[in-house]
Amino acid sequence: MKEDILQTIIAHKRREIEAQEQAVSLSALEALLDTPMPGISMKQALRQSPFGIIAEFKRRSPSKDWIHRNAQTEVIAPAYQQAGASALSVLTDEPFFGGSLKDLQSCRSLVQLPLLRKDFIISPYQLFQAKLKGADAVLLIAACLTTGQCKELAHLAHELQMEVLLEIHEESELDHLNPHIDMVGVNNRHLGTFHTDVSTSFQLAKLLPEELTRVSESGLSQPETVKQLREAGFHGFLMGEAFMKSPRPGEALYNFIQALQV
């Protein structure tokens, strides 16, 4: 039987949060935060850009292993901004993606773009961490949450002045939509099996609510595909590996944006 990697990651995540909470309690974390101030709007940035690329900082993944082992935020984040990214997605999961909250915090000090905390968020604790480290938006993955949990977390994210990107992979997960969702992302990769197919986005496009900012995620590498997705109604395009596998991800993004213009 194929092991479902998502279950493994979530089990790990629960233990990780438990340990973190033991070191610094939720109320201690809350006390560190003054009245939350609005962040930089990711949905606005995506709507305003003719390109809408959300460039991801990702060192490794369970499906590809190491993509860019020694990647440094100090080099890549400013280069992404310079190249024309609309927002940055920063993986903060350590064991499976080689990221950290430090990476997020570092990116905050380096760029003025909206930052998405990309992790497997299952607890309010992680939302406080995200805000404290400078996130403007958080990812909530429908496959990891009940509709009730999703609503509670999205509501808290808004209270903390962060926007919410809800990730879905199939039509049935649209039941996770609630009034606190700002953006809906269609992940072309199934998180359990890693199978990636861009037609997932094209198929779900017609079912996504008009008022939400729409993002297509994963497995994107061709400018032509991104152009077609835009025509299908998407505003944002979350891309990691296509750039990170290059020794100079900023340059790879620059070239990609050039190609979108022809």
Ligand SMILES: O=P(O)(O)OC[C@@H](O)[C@@H](O)c1c[nH]c2ccccc12
């Ligand atoms: O590297 P890619 O194929 O361009 O994919 C980026 C991003 O969509 C992917 O990293 C991702 C989408 N949803 C996730 C949830 C958790 C971790 C990672 C992801």
